[in-house]
Amino acid sequence: MELIQAARAWWWLVHKDLLREMRAPRTWAAMLLVALALAMVIQLPLELPAAEKPAFLGAMFWLSAFFAGTLSLDRSFAGEQEDGCWQGLLLYPVSPATVYLSKVAGNFVALCALNGVLLLAFALLSGISLLAQPGLFLATAVMANLGFAAVGTLASALTAGLAQRSGVLVLILLPLVLPVILAAVGATQSILEHEIGAWWRWLQLLACFAAVFLTLGTLLFEFIMED
């Protein structure tokens, strides 16, 4: 029973955030534009011959995703804080874990949309499609975005309300998220080089990271929310 109530509350929170974003796009528009700009800027100076592109494509894709994604994460809690709704959220009768998981879900959706846009941009600009093996890439993206959203939401909550917020968020996020970036790049490269064994190893690392940080986040979020 409690679980159903929590699930309903979770869905309501996710729905509220996504709806608000659809009505007045503050975060998504900026994030997607930054992603496109990054995709261009990263590839332009590196006029690589076609044979060498696959080696770098994975890294360029995930780095663009990371930097653009940080924008979305940065704004996770900013909306509530700026509009004075933070107290309301704290008083709402849901467990902190539900709030955390709803924010993670919102960020996850944003990151998936970001990946979609980036895939298109990279396919057009580099001529190589990362979706040659769609199932494998989808699994990679889902796990990577989950892990990234899990730790990013936590970091964003930690730094919300600090004096120099944005700079500190990236500084904290970078080392925490490095395993995800490395694993995602490794997995993408394995897909492009058709090495399924290696890809499976990378996916396991991504899943491990996502599991660890989702669990930690669920446990630790109430300490961040206290005030």
Place this chain on the structure above:
Amino acid sequence: MNRCAPATFGWNSAASAGVALLLAACGWLIFVFAPREITMGDVQRIVYLHVAVAWCALAGCVAMGLAGAAYLVRRTPGWDQWSQSAGELGWLCSTLTLATGSLWAHDAWSTWWTWEPRLTATLVLWIVFAGYFLVRGSIEEPRRRARTSAVLAILALADVPLVVMATRWFRGIHPITPDMDWRMRLVLLASVAGFSALFVLLAAMRKRQLDQAEQVAALERRAGIVT
């Protein structure tokens, strides 16, 4: 009015003398007892210093995380003070690890730096410590600062093994456990023990100092002095 004891160092003479003796013994072991290595010559003796401080850096990270967790459970300021002390010394040790490692690498591999698992993980550790102190410095209110730092310390603790795993799967040339002469192994263990003792001594001194600062602040609040 009752004042805390004269603000001396908390210099536990016996402990300090003991550690000094231990370090002197280590010095003798490192420079006299340890045999000269065939390939690299005397420069190889850096290893005894490098491994010891690397071990202390990791231990500092672990101690910082565990103390943070203890604070979240117990809410006594003492645990936060331990976390801060361990963090400061851990940061110092990771700086030394990078420095001594670079010096050794220049002699052994003719390069100051390489993106190899342990080096990358140590750099990540260094950035994590730096982020921890940036966040600590940005929060004025002591309880919020302690809580936020504790959460960050726990995240860092979970992250470091994942970074090691990710980078080890990526590539690796750093020697893991080379075959060592029994005398070298003995000196290595002694060196680690010596530096660990120094670490604990300095951490305890710093913790005591932070505790005194807390008491002085409380007295000032009672006297109506605003700092």
Place this chain on the structure above:
Amino acid sequence: MGTLAIAFALAWAAVALYVMWLGYHQRLLRQRLDALATADQEQEASRSHARAA
């Protein structure tokens, strides 16, 4: 040999700097305590003066 010397010198310099930094903070604490003691004495003095008056 130079590399070895630099490495050990760095390590000891780091420890020495840290201890000096601890000492600096300890001096600051002592100054704050002294200020508290002075404020305390002044309060005592004004109280006894008020009593006498």
